């Protein structure tokens with residue numbers, strides 16, 4: 424521990440006290456910052472989850488995940504992609520005869 428800090432005018436005891444306060448303040452602030460950034464990260468993750476969920480469930484209940492066109496009974500009927508399990512519309516899907524299932528254009532390209 425270097426004792427030659429420039430705290431002229433203070434006694435050793437006072438200087439020590441000041442140092443302690445500063446250090447405690449610093450570590451408290453650091454803890455607080457860590458806590459905040461952790462919280463922020465959690466919130467971000469939560470936000471991501473939410474947007475993915477809303478895409479998957481609510482949004483995808485009514486609209487095609489690939490072209491965003493709304494599903495309508497018969498005219499643009501909803502079907503589920505075998506690979507990604509998203510709901511897709513007629514024009515975004517292709518029928519796989521072998522598997523007797525629909526897959527979306529994106530998954531087809533990925534195959």
Ligand SMILES: [Zn+2]
Nearest residue numbers: 487490512515
């Ligand atoms: Zn579509």
Ligand SMILES: [Zn+2]
Nearest residue numbers: 504507527530
């Ligand atoms: Zn797919």
